[in-house]
Structure formats: C-alpha cells, structure tokens
Amino acid sequence: MATAESAARPVTTRRLPPPSQLILWFFGAVLVIAVAAWLIKQAVESPSRFIEVTLIGVTNGSIYALVALGYTLVYGIIELINFAHGDNFMIGSFETHSIVTEGAFQLPLYPTTFVLGIPLGTTAIAASSATQRAYTIAMALFFSMLLCMIINVSIERIGYKPLRNQPRLAPLITAIGFSFLLQNIGLIWKNASPQPVPDVFPKGNLIATHGVTYAWGAFIVIAITIPLLVVLTWLVRSTKAGKAMRATAQDQDASAMMGINVDRTISFTFALGGALAGAAGAIYALSIGNTKFDVGFRLGLFAFTAAVLGGIGNLSGAVLGGVVLGLIQAYNEGFFDARWTTTIVFGTLILILVFRPSGLLGEQTPEGQ
C-alpha cells in the first residue's frame, strides 16, 4: 500500500491552471476587490454608522455562529447535513417564548401549563428587578438548551443511527423529514402568526458616544455567546468525551477498536449541537422580540452557509463564518438593500464553494483529511 501511495503523490510541475480556471479566478479577484472598495468607501463616508453596522453584524453573527456550530459538529462526525437543526433552533425559541410569556416550561404540543408544564415564576418581568430578569434569561437558556438537546439526540437515535451504513442520501432524506415534522409541531404548538416575546433584556444603550450607539441587548447576546463558546472549546479540546469526538470524526472504525463507544460519542455530539441550537433559539427570541414557526428554515440555511464559509467540520471556522455572514448581512442591510439579503447570502455561498470549497479555514471531515 505504501508504494502505491507514494506513486500516487502528485508530481509538482510549473504549469498554469486551465484557462477556464484562470477566468474564474480573475472574476473572483475583481469581485473581492470591488466589495472591499465599496466597504472602504462606506467606512470613509460615515465612520460612526459603519462601526454601528459592524457591531450589529457581529451580534447577529454570534447567533449564526451558535447554530452553525451545530451543523459543523454533526457534519464533522457523520458527514450529514442535519436539515432538522434549524427547526430545532425554532423549537428552542418557542420554548423561550413559553418561559417568558407563560412563566413555565412546556413540552411542545402540551400547551396546558399545569399538565406537563413546570411553573418557574418567570412572567413577572415587566416591573421587576435586574435579578428577576437574570433569572428569566437563565431559565430560558437552560430549558431551551435542555429541550433542544433531547430533541436532537432523539432524532439521531430514531432517524440517523439505523441508517448509518446506508447511502448518504437516506439519512439526508430523514433529516428533511424531521425538519418538516418539527416545523409542523411548531405550527401546532403556537399558531402560524409571529409570537411576540416580551422584553427581558434591559433597554438603553451601553455605548453612546460620537454618534455610535450600542444597545445593552446586543451586548448581552455576545456576553452569553462567548462563555458558551469557551465551554464548547473546553469540552472538545480538554475532556475525554471531546477527545473521543475528535477521534470518531477522524476514523470511526479505528476509534471503535481503541475502545471508544462510537454510538455514545455521536449522541454526545448531537447533544452538544442541540444545546447550542437551544441557546441560539433563546437568544434569538429574547433579542429579536418575536419568533415564528418558520424562522428555523431561513436561519438554518444561513447558518449552514456560515459553516461552509468557515470550512465545514471546523469549529473555529463555524464561528468565523457566522460572524462574517452576520457582517455581510449587516453591511447589505445597512448600506445597500435589505430585500437582497437572501440572494447575497446564497450568492456568497455559491462563490465560496466555486472558488474555495474547503472554506476560509479549511474543512475537517473524515473525508477531507
């Protein structure tokens, strides 16, 4: 085998890539320069607004990053685009809605608070103290994360595990099936109209100088996201379960032979992804102020774009991709035209895949080693 591999090593020659490739690269370079020039022009014309838009972008980007991490964790370990992930995020935002408006933990499809709901006393927030608000945010985060974690692990057990040795199309289709199912559950749980979430985050601005304003709410989004990312990094880098995860992502068979429980490791990965989706859902509901049964679809696709942008399977890549995507969206909505966000985001995705399929920081999948 060794000789075959060394023979197959590509011979380095100084040959130009084919002309079609050169034309593509030329257009890519022109595009990047044009966008950069346009951004610099905006920054010079109104620096305070530019900084403000950048801050909005980073804030939105951190929500994308949390959801993107769920996609990238799952893709990194079993090479599956978990289409149900975005809708899981939506369920998380609905749970937060329940906790803030009903003051109780509810299970989907069981809206009656005193049947399966656990009263938490989180509704009295209108005239309440900072402690009460912090308690509400903590409860919303905890229960949304818990619910999404359970859902994600159950989906893996029911829908993906039996299909692990099937062609990859099979689990992808079940993922789409679960996405439909979760969306329908959301639709029946709360109805089809947008669900307003009362203000829990403190109002007012954290920074207001030189025409730059930065709201408390936006700051809290980042203040919640960063500890979550730190905990995730610690889990993946420094714990035994994280080590098992990285090993399984590299080679399932070999890690099974080394005594790693592959099934449990994959479940653990889905639990992590689900918890992050739940946290993102809670943050989204609390910061945007309303949620709807179909928010998961678009946001999920954007987050997946972010994961691909950063390099799928790469955790820091997902965070970077999320922030870059948030910035792209913010610059578009701040300086161009909000109607074109979908086109620009997916256009970016396509350009990235055409020019740099491995993403900004390089992909890390069993196949892409």
Place this chain on the structure above:
Amino acid sequence: MRRWALPIAVIALIVSYPLWAINEPFRAFFVDRLGMDMDTVFQMAVYVMLALGLNIVVGYAGLLDLGYVAFFALGAYTLGWFGSALFSGQNIHFLDVGNTAIPGFHLSFWVVVPLAGLICAIAGIIIGWPTLRLRGDYLAIVTLGFGEIIPDVFRNGDSIFGHNLTNGVRGVTQLDRPGFGQTVNDATGGFLPDRYSSLPDKLKPWFYTILFMCLVTIFVNLRLRDSKMGRAWIAVREDEIAASAMGVPLMRTKLWAYAIGGVFGGLAGSIYGSFINGIFPTSFSFQISVIVLVMVIVGGMGNIWGVIVGASLISWLNFTGLGKIGSLLNDGIPGHAHDVDVTKYKFGIFGIMLILMMLFRPEGIIPSARRKAEFKEGEGEAVLYDARN
C-alpha cells in the same frame, strides 16, 4: 407483448379519464370521495412531469438537486415575459390567440413552451458549469442556494436598475392561454379549441395537453435511460473515477443531465403558469423542491413507473387527498362529532412518511433493480450521490 399490457391498460384508463370518471356513476367516488376533479388531476400531471424531470438528475445521474423549483419558476416566468401584458410598453404579437388588443409580448403558447425549455436548459448549463464539479453534499447545497436565489430575484425584480422585469410580489397575472385559433377550431368541430377555457367543466383540452407533455416526458425518459448518455449517467453515478477512466467525460455528462432535467421543469412551469393564470414569487418555495424530490424517492429513484406512482400519490395527497381522508375520518368514526383539520398536519405527515420510508423501504415503492442493488450493497461504501468517496 405481455409486459406492455399493464402500462397500456393504465394509459388507456388515464387518457379516457375525463370521459368516464367525472360523470355519474363514477363521479361520486372519484370526484366527491377522492377529490380527483379535473383541476386536481391537471396539477397532479404537472407534478408527474416535474418528478420525471428531476428523476433524470437525481435518479439517473445521481446528482442531488435541492433547488429544482428554480427551473419550474423560470419556466413560469418565461410565460410571464412572452405571454402577458407585463411589458406594457411593447406591443408584439406572434400567432397568439385572443390577445390582439392587449399590449406586451404575446408569442403563441406553442412557441413559449419550447422557449421555456430552452431558457431552462441554458440556465441549467450556466448554473451547472461552475458547480457540478463539487462533491455531492456541496452540490446539494449549491442547488438549494439557486433554488432560493431565483425566486428571490423574481420577488425583487420589479426594480432592477429601474426596470420592472417581474412585477415583484404582485406577480404576473392575466397570462395567455393556449389555443389553436378559429380556423382549427371550426375544422375540428371544437375538439382543438380556439382558446382554452378556464371554466371548471371545460378543462379537457388542458388535461390532454399536459397528458401529451407527460407522455413525451416519459418517452424521453425511457429513450434516455437506454441511450449511450443514460449508460454514462449510471456509470458516473456508481463510480465517477471508474467512469472517467473509461473515457466518460464527467462534466459534459453531468451538465447534460442537469440541463435536460431543467428543460422538463421549465416546460411544466410554463403550462402550470398559464393554467393557474397567475405567477407569484411566493409560490416557488423550497417546499416544492423537496416535495418533488420526495416524489422521486418515495416512488423509486431511477424507475419511471415508480416515479409516476410516487408523484401521483403525493401530489394527490398534497392537493386534495389529505383533506378528503380527513373528512372521511371525521365523518366515518361514529360517536361524537369530529372536527380534525388534517391538512394542518400535512407537513408533519409528509415528514413522518419520509422518515418511515427511509427506515423501512429506502429504495422506494417500485424500485429500479439497479438502484435496489446499490442500496442493498450497504456497508457505507455504496455512496449514492458522492462517487468521489
């Protein structure tokens, strides 16, 4: 001869459908109980055509396409551009029927339909050229991206550099209908009508038109499957590297699959737009791409008859079937009055259907023998849409 007996009998039943099923005594069952009136049957046929088109891309060539709705939308908007009063500053008519007083581009419907196919083929090549070299998953995501971008462009197309190209969210309405003109109408005694009517009891010409288009699609599917190109698709699907080593030009083979699949999406889109008489960007959502994909998969990828059965079944459930089943359940269970709105659970039911199908019969209702073998091979090596593995 015997192997053709069943298809011929089925085709005969379908061709004569408007002659027997919507009249008494069958009407009570087919129309009232099953909800298969002419309107629904027409839309089912449109979806059969879409599914057969997607079957070329997914079933034959093994390229997972999650944005097939883009071609459907493009076909419909081609009709909007060349068969409506959208460009009211223009006044160009060509062999059209019954619109001579209306401004705008008005080409004959029979010219617009192939034009829609052509435009979709070109779009397929433009989309496919830079993206078809990508790996399976990424290709799926790129096609999904295009499936989102194209309706988005149509939605915002009411002011592209100040021009109104698509009328935005208001959509294009008052579309031209097919027709054969007065001379043919008189010569055939009204069998080939002057201009198709949208009255509920005059939908027969629509039905026969879409049926003809479906039969052409089936014919093309069959001939392609057994052609040199069809064998090349199977080779690329099963092992890209081996196919390439055997001299199959990968890019050209995949591009052909993508473009031909797109053609049928466009053809279906143009007649669908004319029938519905209104094209709105919101009607071309990701859901349609997924439902068409579900039809192909539930029916049996790569098997024409399976795909037709899957498409008819699921489009029927989607349009009227679930509602009818629901009312049957509500009335049928004695005791207290039931009032369950089954259509509300539609996507949940589709989702469960997909999950159960994949868990228990991943090869589809009527699988193609070859696909079944690919599924049974198992052990993670038989990757269905990613031959580079």
